[in-house]
């Protein structure tokens with residue numbers, strides 16, 4: 001089904017992305033990122049230079065000024081995931097969808113002026129640290145504390161599973177500044193690479209997204225000056241998190257649709273080129289029927305995700321709607337990737353094939369950004385008339 005949410009500007013922009021891919025997202029680069037467990041800074045800078053990263057940074061700070069129009073980031077995701085660059089797309093997402101928006105929406109003027117121009121060029125890489133070894137879904141259970149001292153805060157605690165955590169220069173960190181677990185007991189502080197007592201820990205070994213670093217972070221008596229309290233307001237951390245979560249969840253839905261679309265294309269190509277029992281794999285009725293199911297699912301995915309993209313652009317994507325998109329899209333993505341991998345036979349289990357890596361990468365979409373169980377909880381609470389979880 002033809003999609004109609006892109007206009008000429010988006011299609012022109014697609015040309016820029018394709019050009020960047022030709023130069024920088026080669027098989028050699030993808031293999032190197034996977035082997036090194038991180039995207040090299042030169043690639044991030046080149047993307048910023050090409051105008052495809054830093055899209056959510058306002059123009060006045062040197063970025064693309066497209067925080068609300070997620071269609072540009074959707075184009076980047078489509079093209080990069082189509083060539084097997086899921087880890088790179090993930091690293092872009094952490095910068096443009098997770099770290100930058102906190103500063104744009106909630107930073108003080110000084111914080112924006114200090115960080116955004118360098119985030120636009122990828123001189124500064126950001127990360128978002130909420131999860132802790134003892135608290136993931138239940139964020140009110142965190143134990144990283146920020147104790148008020150003269151001129152700032154002293155941070156103690158640890159975070160885990162932090163995407164871009166090893167490479168980050170600036171970590172948007174969710175901490176406790178008060179007693180108990182009331183929403184006003186939490187704040188967000190900006191912790192900088194190189195601050196005494198801040199350790200990026202080790203890169204975590206994981207099932208997929210091998211080219212994008214995920215790390216444990218620890219904070220031992222880290223002094224953070226007052227001016228690094230996000231928005232200059234103590235006790236606003238929970239509200240600040242809630243404001244950005246719909247975008248994070250939309251971005252996962254978009255990534256799911258991109259991966260499903262790519263998997264369909266890879267699988268049509270593969271089943272046309274491989275033969276068994278004297279005919280092409282695509283000539284078996286089972287293959288064609290499975291591919292027909294996948295094609296319809298991809299259309300439905302885009303129809304839904306595109307609607308959400310437009311709602312987000314118009315400021316109308318609620319927390320509940322974003323939660324639905326996140327769980328539904330990531331589950332359709334998972335079904336599509338599983339079907340497509342099966343049609344690759346044993347080659348679908350080999351890491352050199354993009355379907356294999358995309359399958360492993362997709363698994364986390366049902367886990368991070370809030371697990372799909374938590375997404376269903378948010379949606380069903382609204383249905384039951386008791387929102388606010």
Ligand SMILES: Cc1cc2nc3c(=O)[nH]c(=O)nc-3n(C[C@H](O)[C@H](O)[C@H](O)COP(=O)(O)OP(=O)(O)OC[C@H]3O[C@@H](n4cnc5c(N)ncnc54)[C@H](O)[C@@H]3O)c2cc1C
Nearest residue numbers: 128129130131135136137161162163367368369370371373
């Ligand atoms: C690769 C990767 C990257 C990540 N990147 C980041 C990042 O950049 N920043 C960050 O802060 N975090 C990040 N995370 C963490 C991620 O958001 C958490 O793993 C996720 O929120 C789940 O938390 P948890 O792992 O503690 O699981 P738990 O909360 O312990 O959940 C375990 C199981 O219990 C279920 N469960 C929990 N509560 C309920 C409930 N109320 N009702 C029903 N079921 C429930 C969950 O759905 C899950 O199935 C990342 C995780 C991974 C794997």
